[in-house]
Amino acid sequence: MRYAAIVIGAGHNALVAAAYLAKNGLKTIALERSEMIGGAAVSEHPWAGWTVSAASYVVSLLHPRIIADLDLAAFGYHAYLKNPSSFTASLDGRSLLLSRNKEESAREVAAFSRADVKGLATLDDLLCRYAREIFDALLDEDPRFDRLSAEAQAMFRGSAAEFAERYLETPMLAAAVANDGIVGTFEGPRNPGTGYVLAHHYAGRAMGTQGAWGYVRGGMGSISAAIAGAARRHGAQIRTGAEVASILVRGERAAGVVLVDGTELEAEAVLSGADPLTTFGRLVPDGILDPGFMRRVREWRCEGPSLKLNIALGELPNFTCRPALAAEGHLNATIHIAPDIDYLQRAYEEAATGTPSSQPMLEMFLQTPSDPSLAPQGKHLLSVFAQYFPYARADGAWTQARRDAAAATIIATIGKYAPNVPNAVEAQQLFTPPDLERRFGLPKGHIFHGELLPGQIFEDRFSVRTPLAGLYLCGSGTHPGGCVSGAPGLRGATAVLADLARARDVPARTAN
Numbered sequence: 001m002r003y004a005a006i007v008i009g010a011g012h013n014a015l016v017a018a019a020y021l022a023k024n025g026l027k028t029i030a031l032e033r034s035e036m037i038g039g040a041a042v043s044e045h046p047w048a049g050w051t052v053s054a055a056s057y058v059v060s061l062l063h064p065r066i067i068a069d070l071d072l073a074a075f076g077y078h079a080y081l082k083n084p085s086s087f088t089a090s091l092d093g094r095s096l097l098l099s100r101n102k103e104e105s106a107r108e109v110a111a112f113s114r115a116d117v118k119g120l121a122t123l124d125d126l127l128c129r130y131a132r133e134i135f136d137a138l139l140d141e142d143p144r145f146d147r148l149s150a151e152a153q154a155m156f157r158g159s160a161a162e163f164a165e166r167y168l169e170t171p172m173l174a175a176a177v178a179n180d181g182i183v184g185t186f187e188g189p190r191n192p193g194t195g196y197v198l199a200h201h202y203a204g205r206a207m208g209t210q211g212a213w214g215y216v217r218g219g220m221g222s223i224s225a226a227i228a229g230a231a232r233r234h235g236a237q238i239r240t241g242a243e244v245a246s247i248l249v250r251g252e253r254a255a256g257v258v259l260v261d262g263t264e265l266e267a268e269a270v271l272s273g274a275d276p277l278t279t280f281g282r283l284v285p286d287g288i289l290d291p292g293f294m295r296r297v298r299e300w301r302c303e304g305p306s307l308k309l310n311i312a313l314g315e316l317p318n319f320t321c322r323p324a325l326a327a328e329g330h331l332n333a334t335i336h337i338a339p340d341i342d343y344l345q346r347a348y349e350e351a352a353t354g355t356p357s358s359q360p361m362l363e364m365f366l367q368t369p370s371d372p373s374l375a376p377q378g379k380h381l382l383s384v385f386a387q388y389f390p391y392a393r394a395d396g397a398w399t400q401a402r403r404d405a406a407a408a409t410i411i412a413t414i415g416k417y418a419p420n421v422p423n424a425v426e427a428q429q430l431f432t433p434p435d436l437e438r439r440f441g442l443p444k445g446h447i448f449h450g451e452l453l454p455g456q457i458f459e460d461r462f463s464v465r466t467p468l469a470g471l472y473l474c475g476s477g478t479h480p481g482g483c484v485s486g487a488p489g490l491r492g493a494t495a496v497l498a499d500l501a502r503a504r505d506v507p508a509r510t511a512n
């Protein structure tokens, strides 16, 4: 069978690429190895009556242009603001709640430090200004770090801690800010480059406001389902259970793919939504790519420190520092267990030696108070994102006993702040970094297909056009990298449409 375009994978980025290609008239097929579409943007039903965003859980970076061009609302996409935005629990009876309501947030912050009210406002303004520069570059065909303002470049090269502590004196508040600088990243908040990761998490406008995050009705799988709906409406085929074993190369060009069952499919263009290690290290046959390029692939920093624990609870967590028996505001926020920046840095340093953090960073979400349809009546899903849990442990493999121990550490940690949680656990679903690799195909469990640090961002991420003619990247391994943005998918489709138009000697069209 011959196609104009074959897309490897049906992660949300691959689906975006397929949708744009089909919308622009190309005969397109997406081939996904797993039985589910969506990659790390999925909703699963591990227990009867529950809908779980198994991997990613909140949205911000999904590009407004993609939402509009593909009319995702018509295919069921609906996101709503997560507000309040951040709740940090402590063991000394105090807590900190930040929301979109500036006066309420100011009152919360002033209880710790009057100076920090002004400091936080200044920090927010600057962070949004730098993050806007990232937003403006999300779809750049030729992204260049040196086009950013000198101030933004300096902040991105520095550490998240340095930036937070320049404006804030309250340890718990500085930690709540710096936390976004380490998400998915195997570096501590005091390490250089985490400033970029922090700003990346403020670069989205899916909720209409710079940096705001939201929940998706029906869980994150609804994003993938909506994009797939648009892709199919425009004529794209999407096949699951179809693992690509290798890329067909003829006359020094990618000419199609071979599936694991031996089926050959030909195409003018092949787009890979799989990560760079898989694409260049496994799918392109040996000896095709030049040794210098392959060295770069081997040196790609891509070892995930993140663990996801989804917990079915019989009741809401009741935090000692802010007791609540009903769904109160703070339970809608991102719940942080991060008393100060040194706690986060210690968690990193312990793991840097190959040992899981004994006192991990926890970032938790409860979508069920705002959308009870996701769980049986009266029950709640606590999504826990935890660091640092090395993919490669110094003491050997992630055995079942070690998986159980990691989950127990996390639940015990939560129990110190919300003592009712350990006894309210009815079921749990755990993804260690090797589980993330097995289940979602994330290379070495890295949630972004490789670190999002200077040296691996903008022009230093893999480009959409690869050294093998006819092969393109359209997943998180290319600019602007990880998170549910769809931007790598749209950039991939745009390059293919331009190149095919040139090859066919017709005027290039902008993907729309």
Ligand SMILES: Cc1cc2nc3c(=O)[nH]c(=O)nc-3n(C[C@H](O)[C@H](O)[C@H](O)COP(=O)(O)OP(=O)(O)OC[C@H]3O[C@@H](n4cnc5c(N)ncnc54)[C@H](O)[C@@H]3O)c2cc1C
Pocket (backbone or CB within 6 Å): 008, 009, 010, 011, 012, 013, 014, 031, 032, 033, 034, 037, 038, 039, 040, 041, 054, 055, 056, 057, 058, 059, 060, 061, 242, 243, 244, 245, 273, 274, 275, 278, 283, 306, 307, 308, 385, 436, 440, 441, 442, 447, 448, 449, 474, 475, 476, 477, 481, 482, 483, 484, 485, 488
């Ligand atoms: C635990 C966790 C929490 C996260 N939280 C958030 C969050 O809240 N918000 C956010 O914005 N981002 C979050 N992220 C990051 C975000 O989910 C990812 O960066 C993003 O989903 C990656 O999308 P992608 O389409 O580039 O790749 P993927 O989702 O990784 O999709 C790649 C697809 O390619 C398929 N594939 C690979 N090899 C082959 C092959 N040989 N043949 C066929 N198919 C193949 C894979 O099976 C997979 O479906 C999180 C990620 C994780 C893991």
